[in-house]
């Protein structure tokens with residue numbers, strides 16, 4: 147008799163489990179718009195664990211609530227689920243040792259060049275671009291993106307090839323390499339974006355550049371110099387993910403040098419890049 151009751155109870159439990167599980171696919175409704183998927187996926191994670199988990203695995207009960215409590219209760223931003231890499235160009239000391247300019251190439255270039263300096267401020271490029279990169283990082287984080295940087299200090303020794311490989315391994319959706327320009331003429335000014343010409347990621351990189359450049363110029367009022375295609379940049383050639391080299395302005399131009407080294411202008415550059423990134427991923431307003 148007891149056996150029968152137990153068997154019935156087990157059967158009832160089993161049915162509960164089944165119905166509990168059967169309900170799950172109803173929650174996971176695939177939608178056509180990819181943008182809508184991320185918030186829905188989060189909603190599922192945030193939902194209480196279905197009953198069966200409590201009866202089948204009592205152990206799981208102890209860990210679940212803690213794991214949920216640790217989750218930050220923030221609004222998902224426009225870039226939720228997007229992974230962005232930032233490579234602040236150069237470093238305190240260049241490295242003139244050579245490395246291959248592209249996979250399979252015999253041509254070699256210096257691992258990291260030393261960059262330019264501000265004609266008025268005398269601030270080295272590696273300092274300016276790290277400040278711009280921090281502004282960009284903060285603006286991206288505010289939009290819910292996952293952000294990785296190749297360096298957060300000046301005194302590092304990371305070659306351009308290593309920087310690209312680092313971002314590849316992190317599975318970035320897009321990488322921005324932040325630089326400032328220098329020219330013989332002090333009149334040269336404006337923002338220019340550089341992408342690969344003939345590598346597999348060139349097309350996606352170009353599309354991202356097309357989205358970002360106008361937004362940067364709109365935000366800063368800087369001259370739009372254009373998008374330039376080239377296979378001569380080690381950091382672009384080794385990238386397996388869409389990658390853009392952003393020349394934020396000319397440190398050889400007295401006015402731009404001053405602007406590039408003010409937090410206000412750096413924030414405008416970052417805001418422009420973020421708006422362009424949102425447009426590229428179809429998350430614009």
Ligand SMILES: [Zn+2]
Nearest residue numbers: 235261325326
């Ligand atoms: Zn540079």
